[in-house]
Amino acid sequence: MEYLYYPGCTLVDTARNFDRCGRAAARALDVELVEMPDWTCCGTTFPLTNRKIVGLVAPVRTLVNARGEGYEELLTLCSFCYNVLKRANYAVRNRGDERMRINAYLEDEFVRAGQEYDEYEGEVEVVHLLEVLRDTVGFESVTAQVTRPLTNLKVAPYYGCLLLRPQSEIGLDDADEPTVLEDLLGALGCDVIDFPHRVECCGSYLGLSSPDIALQNSYEIVHTASRLGADVLAVVCPLCAYNLDLRQEEMHQRFSGFRQVPVMYFTELLALALEVEEEVYSWERHAVDPLPVLQTVGGI
């Protein structure tokens, strides 16, 4: 099967390992991710006030261009892209006033560029690789294709916020009691930890604007995973990876008794379990090197 794929800015920059492992692992499962040509910014954050219609321009333009590629679905990996594209699509589908205003804006843009424009009504479905693995490929089928089960690897699953909330608009899983990540990791053979901080915010962009406050917040998450004996903390979003992985050296300096825990994207674990041999891993992108624990516990 084939999906139109939207990587987004971070997956072609600091999170290239997230992207490359995702593409390679999907291919190993017979899911081809075709990169959307000339993609532009998703908008990053969904506008939360009624007057900020301009905040919908970037995500809806992306959806209109996806429709133009002739695909019914647009697949993402980054939680930010997924959240803003899905919420913008929901707004177009369910709020007539916003649909009218955003279409008027984009029609003007397309016509000025000499292109035809048909009103966008939310025809494209925004999907995440996790739901394709669960609903289309099926986790049983994933297990059947795993050639290197990650047995004995204790993994703390971490969802963060944007993949799940708001539940009424995203609907990937239950916002407070999700299971999709646990189920996938279980399908890979991992020993999945019941992780209490799994749906809490990592500190998001406060890691850049209020780094001290964000550090205390992200420390609680990593420290809990550490205390529970996690070998790896599995994440879905590059900003979570920044707050939870790249800042562990600061946590180590600031909080006594802190034991570091490697942070990995779920696509990296998936690629390892499927024995994807391509040059997709780029371990040097990790602040806390996962290789020692993968070698001793995961047998890699």
Added chain:
Amino acid sequence: MRVKISKASLQSGFLVDVEEMSGEHVWSCYQCGNCSAGCPLAFAMELLPNQIIRLLHLGQEEEVFRANTIWLCTSCLTCKTRCPRGVDLSRINESIRHLALRRGKAPDRFGPDQIEPGVAASAPPQGLASAFRKFGG
């Protein structure tokens, strides 16, 4: 904390502005405190999320603008998920941020010139873009 409640503050248009921008019914809140109990950033907030709502009820514009609370909300929606009254506090906080920016009540919180070079080199682009969106309106 002491606040002065006057006829003028109760009749100020601040609550109306916030409700119009956010589309939320601020008076739906009955102050159960679920939002503050679950907020992952509450430990660093000068006023708790439910206190912001109560001060809106009382027209305390300056108190709301003065606290760091609205600038620490990351719109993670834990509060919205758990609110028994269906209030989306992320929309209320974003509306207050925009009003603060428009009225010159936003201290110079975050901009490209305030990022340390080391952070700029290692931070994911989505983090920079989202921070500028949130802090610049």
